[in-house]
Amino acid sequence: MLIELLTKKYPGMRLWLTQRLSAVAMVVYLLLMLLVLAIRQPHDYASWLDLMSPWWWRLLTLVFFASLFTHAWLGVRDVFKDYVFNLRLRAFLQIVVDMLLIGYLGWVSIILWKL
Structure with missing residues (x-):
């Protein structure tokens, strides 16, 4: 049953499950x-x-921050889909958020492994 929910028939289920699993990890x-x-x-x-x-x-700690940034990415993505109706602006904002989250994950990695 769970495997069927993760197929292409239900496209949002994987993202929903990813957000819930990231919350559990945190x-x-x-x-x-x-x-x-x-x-x-x-x-x-x-x-x-x-x-x-x-x-x-x-x-x-790195897994925690990766879960945090994945959770944030999915949440911000949903907020943009709900409230930013201009597709170009939404795409631009999502790219900015993506770059920031990747940069933050790199920064956390540098901090953690340069102790």
């Missing part, structure tokens, strides 16, 4: 982060650096 990361912060309680730069230095934590 919630799981945030709960894990709250748990780690409650246990370790970093109070200075060195303790924050120690918290963020394991490669697997940086990877989880």
